[in-house]
Amino acid sequence: MNDLKHPDNLVLKQFVMPDELNYNGTLFGGQLLSWIDQAGAVVAISRSRSKVALLKMNEVLFKKPIMPSDSVTIYGKVTTVGRTSMEVTMEIWRTNIFDENEEILAATASGTYVAIDENLKPQRVDRK
Ligand SMILES: CC(C)(COP(=O)(O)OP(=O)(O)OC[C@H]1O[C@@H](n2cnc3c(N)ncnc32)[C@H](O)[C@@H]1OP(=O)(O)O)[C@@H](O)C(=O)NCCC(=O)NCCS
Numbered sequence: 001m002n003d004l005k006h007p008d009n010l011v012l013k014q015f016v017m018p019d020e021l022n023y024n025g026t027l028f029g030g031q032l033l034s035w036i037d038q039a040g041a042v043v044a045i046s047r048s049r050s051k052v053a054l055l056k057m058n059e060v061l062f063k064k065p066i067m068p069s070d071s072v073t074i075y076g077k078v079t080t081v082g083r084t085s086m087e088v089t090m091e092i093w094r095t096n097i098f099d100e101n102e103e104i105l106a107a108t109a110s111g112t113y114v115a116i117d118e119n120l121k122p123q124r125v126d127r128k
Contacts (some may be wrong), residue, residue, distance in 0.1 A: 002078060003087065003091075004075040004076060004090065005075050005090045005091055005093060005105075006075065007125050008076040009076060009077050010073065010074075010075055011039040011042050011043055011075065011076045011090075012035060012038060012039040012072075012073070012074040013071060013072070013074075014035055014040070014071065014072045014100035015071050015072075015075045015097070016066060016068050016069075016070055016071070016072065018068065019096070020070060024065070025068065026065035026066055026067060026068075027065070027067075027070075027072070029062060032062070032066065032070065032072070032107065033057075033060065033094065034058065034069045035072065035074060035092075036090060036092065036107075036109045036111070037054055037057075037111065039074040039076050039090060040054065040076060040088040040090060040109070040113060041112040041113060042074045042076075043056065043077060043078060043088045043090075044086045044115070047078045047081070047086055047125070048086060048113075048115040048125045048126075049114050049126075050063070050115045050116065050117070050123060050125075051117070051118075051120075052086075052113040052114060052115055052116060053113065053114050053116050053120065054087075054111055054112075054113055055085065055112045055113065055114045056112040057109070057110075057111050058087065058108040058110040058111060058112060058113065059108070059109060059110050060107065060108075061105070061107055061108045061109070062107050063105065063106060063107055063108070064094065064104055064105070064107070065106075066094045066104040066106050067094070067096075067104070069096055069097055069098060069108065069121055070095060070096060070097065070106075071094070071097050072092060072093070072094055072095075072096040072106070073092070073093045073094075073095060074090055074091070074092050074093075075090065075091045075093070076088050076089065076091075077089060078089075081124070081125055082125070084114050084115050084122035084123060084124055084125060085112050085113065085114050085115075085122075085123055085125075086097065086112070086113050086114075086115070086125060087110060087111070087112050088110065088111050088112075089108075089109075089110045090106055090108065090109045090110065090111075090114060091105060091107075091110070092105075092106050092107035092109065093105055094106040095108060110121035121128035
């Protein structure tokens with residue numbers, strides 16, 4: 001996977017709240033999936049300048065647990081553009097809020113978003 005960790009690709013930054021933890025005391029995977037979906041949509045909307053719908057989560061790898069003392073930063077960019085679809089590749093980094101030098105790649109993800117019109121039907125994405 002490409003190294004996406006660059007300010008140009010920063011999409012979303014979140015603190016972990018107590019009600020977002022699972023029974024292990026780490027971030028609940030469903031919460032992270034929600035942030036990944038939102039971040040991917042932001043990237044796809046910015047590229048297509050239209051509404052988008054998530055068609056497919058292609059891959060999500062939860063490599064490291066995210067702790068209550070971490071912030072979560074999602075970097076993403078469009079890596080493939082089809083006629084109506086876009087693949088967005090993302091990296092999810094965890095950072096210790098008390099020591100910003102302690103940054104770890106916690107997860108990677110990729111999702112396919114489809115540009116849609118006002119009737120929620122696929123519409124063409126302009127080629128740049
Ligand atoms: C996303 C959606 C608008 C696409 O509509 P559709 O009629 O299924 O789409 P089409 O068959 O016209 O295909 C659109 C694009 O998706 C791609 N696609 C469709 N099915 C696919 C599949 N199973 N795998 C990979 N790509 C697929 C097509 O290749 C096409 O890409 P391209 O134009 O870049 O070549 C529709 O499926 C939808 O509304 N899904 C629900 C979205 C949603 O609610 N997401 C939130 C999850 S809860």
